[in-house]
Amino acid sequence: MGCLGNIIWFIFGGFVGGLTWFAAGVLWCITIVGIPIGLQCFKLADLSFWPFGKEVVYSASTVSFLVNFLWLIFSGFWLAVAHCISGVLLCITVIGIPFGLQSFKLAKLALMPFGAQVVLSTRY
Template sequence: MRTLLNVIWLVFAGIWLAIGYALAGVICFILIITIPFGIASFRIAGYVLWPFGRTVVRNPEAGVMSTLGNIIWVVVAGIWLAIGHVVTSIPLFLSIIGIPFGIANLKMVPVSLLPLGARIVDIK
């Protein structure tokens, strides 16, 4: 069932959102000093491509640097990626089949805003 959900997700929302994260990651790698943000962006791009069967877990011991990094991320790229999730979820909610995908899309907003100090793990 998860594979079917992931394939449908990939077609309707995943590929476009992953391109946004990949673009943010490339820009972060070009700027060199923001490479940790680029790594986080590519990690989330993989999650956005195939989200069902995985979840985000926060690390409570992430520290002050993670918090400062998240503040910078929100200003530079996080807000735009979160807006992308919200805008993508709106047309998904217009059909009955798309409602679970719209909900999944909105569940990704916190990790798009605060990627540092978060791990993506399998549900098992």
């Protein structure tokens, strides 16, 4: 399911979702202070292009809380809204439910991307 799901996802929305993460990364990298945030955006663009077979693991720290707060104000809210709208539209059909769930996973990640680590899924 992972390979086929990723191909279908990429064709029907993953490309656009990944480009939004990439564009956010480019905008953050324009400033010197925003480069670490932009680099994280590039990592998450890869997840947005190919989300099946990967999971997100969160760890909490004070630094990630502060950076997440800045991220939410300037970029995260709009990315989360876009992924939520995409998720709702995908969940309308039974076939689209797995893709909608991936979109909701990305919406949560858009709200709190720092302190998150993408790992390969161990589920079959």
